Amino acid sequence: MSRKLLLEHINVPGINTLDVYRQKGGYRAVEKALKTLTPEEIVEEVKKSGLRGRGGAGFPTGMKWSFLAKPEGVARYLVCNADESEPGTFKDRYLMTYIPHALIEGMIVSSFALGAKVSYIYVRGEMMPQIRILEKAIAEAKAAGWLGKNILGTGYDLELYVQPGGGAYICGEETALLESLEGKRGNPRIKPPFPAIAGLYGCPTVVNNVESIAAVVPIINDGGEEYAKIGIGRSTGTKLISASGNLVKPGVYEIELGLPVEEFIYSDEYCGGIANGKRLKATVAGGSSVPVLPANLTLKLANGEPRLMSYESLSEGGFATGTMMGSGGFIAFDEDQCIVRNTWNFSRFYHHESCGQCSPCREGTGWMEKVLHKIEHGHGSMEDVDLLWDIQRKIEGNTICPLGDAAAWPVASAIRHFRDEFEWHIKEPVKSQQQNYGLAYYANPIEKAPVTEEK
Amino acid sequence: MLKVEEQTPVVFSSELLAKFDDVKSRYPEGKHKSALLPLLHLVQAEYLWVSTHAMDRVAEYLNIQPIEVYEVATFYTMYFLKPQGKYALEVCRTGPCCLVGAEKILDHLESKLGVKEGEVTADGLFSFRGVECLAACGFGPVLQISPDYTFYENLTTESVDKLIEDLKNK
Ligand SMILES: Cc1cc2nc3c(=O)[nH]c(=O)nc-3n(C[C@H](O)[C@H](O)[C@H](O)COP(=O)(O)O)c2cc1C
Ligand code: SF4
Ligand code: FES
Numbered sequence: 082m083s084r085k086l087l088l089e090h091i092n093v094p095g096i097n098t099l100d101v102y103r104q105k106g107g108y109r110a111v112e113k114a115l116k117t118l119t120p121e122e123i124v125e126e127v128k129k130s131g132l133r134g135r136g137g138a139g140f141p142t143g144m145k146w147s148f149l150a151k152p153e154g155v156a157r158y159l160v161c162n163a164d165e166s167e168p169g170t171f172k173d174r175y176l177m178t179y180i181p182h183a184l185i186e187g188m189i190v191s192s193f194a195l196g197a198k199v200s201y202i203y204v205r206g207e208m209m210p211q212i213r214i215l216e217k218a219i220a221e222a223k224a225a226g227w228l229g230k231n232i233l234g235t236g237y238d239l240e241l242y243v244q245p246g247g248g249a250y251i252c253g254e255e256t257a258l259l260e261s262l263e264g265k266r267g268n269p270r271i272k273p274p275f276p277a278i279a280g281l282y283g284c285p286t287v288v289n290n291v292e293s294i295a296a297v298v299p300i301i302n303d304g305g306e307e308y309a310k311i312g313i314g315r316s317t318g319t320k321l322i323s324a325s326g327n328l329v330k331p332g333v334y335e336i337e338l339g340l341p342v343e344e345f346i347y348s349d350e351y352c353g354g355i356a357n358g359k360r361l362k363a364t365v366a367g368g369s370s371v372p373v374l375p376a377n378l379t380l381k382l383a384n385g386e387p388r389l390m391s392y393e394s395l396s397e398g399g400f401a402t403g404t405m406m407g408s409g410g411f412i413a414f415d416e417d418q419c420i421v422r423n424t425w426n427f428s429r430f431y432h433h434e435s436c437g438q439c440s441p442c443r444e445g446t447g448w449m450e451k452v453l454h455k456i457e458h459g460h461g462s463m464e465d466v467d468l469l470w471d472i473q474r475k476i477e478g479n480t481i482c483p484l485g486d487a488a489a490w491p492v493a494s495a496i497r498h499f500r501d502e503f504e505w506h507i508k509e510p511v512k513s514q515q516q517n518y519g520l521a522y523y524a525n526p527i528e529k530a531p532v533t534e535e536k
Numbered sequence: 537m538l539k540v541e542e543q544t545p546v547v548f549s550s551e552l553l554a555k556f557d558d559v560k561s562r563y564p565e566g567k568h569k570s571a572l573l574p575l576l577h578l579v580q581a582e583y584l585w586v587s588t589h590a591m592d593r594v595a596e597y598l599n600i601q602p603i604e605v606y607e608v609a610t611f612y613t614m615y616f617l618k619p620q621g622k623y624a625l626e627v628c629r630t631g632p633c634c635l636v637g638a639e640k641i642l643d644h645l646e647s648k649l650g651v652k653e654g655e656v657t658a659d660g661l662f663s664f665r666g667v668e669c670l671a672a673c674g675f676g677p678v679l680q681i682s683p684d685y686t687f688y689e690n691l692t693t694e695s696v697d698k699l700i701e702d703l704k705n706k
Contacts, residue, residue, distance in 0.1 A: 247612025331674035
């Protein structure tokens with residue numbers, strides 16, 4: 082069994098309440114931080130831990146914190162990004178549902194480290210049940226003196242509020258989130274200035290993902306060095322992986338970074354293999370925005386070595402043969418799934434979610450959706466594949482925020498690795514409406530049920 | 537998109553206004569516009585949709601221009617700009633859920649309820665639509681029901697039938 086830092090007590094009855102959470106050692110990090118550490122020392126521990134942002138970009142959290150501007154007499158804010166809307170990602174919702182106090186404890190310690198006196202948790206509006214859970218947990222914490230004025234008699238004051246979104250994937254982008262929190266449309270801002278200089282209400286602001294903030298708790302409890310001992314290379318610690326698609330046991334798993342992908346998919350400790358005795362065709366390893374990989378490149382690097390669940394190993398080979406850790410949304414496709422259909426679905430998603438500020442994204446995502454719809458429904462021509470390639474290239478890198486890239490990469494990677502499946506839809510307009518393309522050679526080396534050694 | 541229709545004037549109850557005040561107190565002096573999204577949710581929970589009249593009253597309450605409310609209400613997908621069924625069913629239609637049968641659930645709802653996406657059943661009870669990833673992809677197919685966003689996972693056509701019967705009998 083691998084070590085669990087975030088989900089260790091997930092099955093303890095009543096762990097969503099303050100009392101049980103306390104019995105299991107909860108709020109020790111707040112006591113330690115507020116009573117024995119200075120804000121600078123906390124930032125130093127987080128730096129030592131090597132923690133990288135869990136929201137998608139993987140930016141080192143300690144470094145981000147040290148960039149926060151601290152002008153005299155100006156408020157500073159910590160805003161937790163709980164907008165979780167990246168298709169394939171559902172770990173934050175899970176954590177907030179079952180262990181809300183883990184996030185609240187992390188928010189108190191992190192707010193103290195950053196000198197924030199008011200902090201917000203921006204939760205996507207659809208998560209009303211989770212909003213109610215968090216508000217109840219905050220009320221409990223406040224009644225017990227963990228929030229409010231003069232916490233633990235240290236003179237530190239903190240108010241924590243939950244802010245609902247209105248339904249918009251783009252509000253997960255941190256500057257769109259800040260716009261939304263100011264009561265506006267979620268249009269991403271042009272950077273610079275970065276939020277660390279001018280964020281919420283123009284004040285210095287740190288935006289962090291739910292999981293990043295929750296990870297600060299074990300880092301403070303055990304020390305940054307202990308945390309950094311887990312994992313591999315620059316991928317330290319544990320990571321929540323949301324596993325979905327055609328798996329025997331989809332769900333949220335906490336892994337030690339560096340776990341072989343094959344073990345994650347096939348071992349009974351994790352996903353338990355592909356559902357219904359089928360074979361793996363492809364995966365999207367880090368949420369819908371990252372490149373799709375065929376089964377063979379999912380399990381092994383181009384040089385034949387096993388691929389690991391780490392930031393470095395997942396991106397090994399660049400976009401030619403690799404992908405990205407992203408938000409840790411691991412989507413598995415079995416042999417009966419259609420890559421063209423899924424790519425069309427994702428393009429529809431990005432078109433729907435584009436905020437519309439930049440033409441390459443607003444128009445390009447719509448074009449990609451239309452062309453993919455045409456191919457998927459048996460009306461495509463060979464030029465359409467080249468057209469798609471051309472559109473995605475013109476979006477990538479030419480937009481205000483990374484949603485444009487996120488829309489381009491799934492299309493580019495699908496064509497790169499599954500071009501023959503696109504061409505088959507075009508050459509076989511009738512057949513492709515009745516059956517699926519199947520596995521083809523890229524999954525051939527993979528046996529029905531690879532044997533994995535238990536650790 | 538935003539059409540000014542014949543609508544009944546709206547007067548917010550004192551209970552609702554008390555909730556507004558509570559939300560407004562969460563933001564620093566002068567930054568009360570931040571309350572806009574939460575306020576629109578409160579309005580929708582009360583009236584099941586957000587009419588232009590209601591938006592105008594929200595604008596007055598926050599002391600901002602009506603257009604500032606309209607532009608927000610039309611940007612976000614959760615605000616209903618026309619009346620829905622008493623139970624508005626929202627099924628996730630994004631990739632991962634489609635791998636496990638979300639499209640079948642949407643088709644089934646259409647034939648079961650006898651209305652198209654976005655329409656309301658004759659008895660006023662139901663409407664449905666496809667929405668994007670609801671952050672529950674491992675438990676798909678999933679649907680949520682506004683206004684309180686109760687959540688249902690691992691749907692089958694049978695469980696959807698049962699859910700609809702239960703709601704009818706409520
Ligand atoms: C289109 C888009 C959507 C995003 N959605 C989320 C999200 O739902 N949750 C999240 O934490 N980060 C999301 N991000 C990343 C944030 O912009 C930001 O990098 C992150 O919240 C920083 O926190 P971290 O450093 O702790 O990861 C998104 C980025 C983009 C471009
Ligand atoms: S890339 Fe797309 S989502 Fe991002 S700012 Fe431009 S139009 Fe908006
Ligand atoms: S794809 Fe349906 S909940 Fe994520």
